[in-house]
Amino acid sequence: MSLRGADKTAVEQSWTRLVQSSFQDAGEKVFLKLLKNDSTKANFKKFKDIPYSKLAGNDAVREHGGKVIQVLDDFIKGLDGSGCEAVKKAARLHKAAGMTHDQIDLMKPALCEVLDEAGCGDAKASWEELWRLFMAAHRDVY
């Protein structure tokens, strides 16, 4: 597992910008994109009964979002290979929750939207590479 120098730098710099406020703030932003899709939202027992318009600022969304951002942070900080274990741990939870890899792949457009809004659109090609590595680690589990 590796990311080329320029891609690694672009991902790391955009990630620093994305999470500068807090992991929960970044996680909330990503989940507000992801949960726009009702069939995606229906998978989350914690959120499925909350109307979309009430999700912003919701404690459960922020807490869950923060945990997801922590996994991505571990992955990005461990691009030498050590970050894979965090992804595999999440994959085991996804497997238990009955999620398919295609469903997990829906996180990529949500992340890209948040990158755009943070003014990091230039880094999206590098994020494509990062996401390929993320999904490869995820698919290692099941």
Ligand code: HEM
């Ligand atoms: C960056 C991509 C993702 C990461 C790193 C990630 C990480 C995680 C983590 C850490 C948990 C456990 C949370 C806890 O302990 O409370 C979890 C649970 C879960 N994830 Fe993901 N996730 C990702 C993307 C997705 C996507 C795109 C979906 C759905 C389309 C999804 C569906 C779920 C579900 C259904 C659970 C179980 C939630 C529950 O039982 O309350 N995940 N994920």
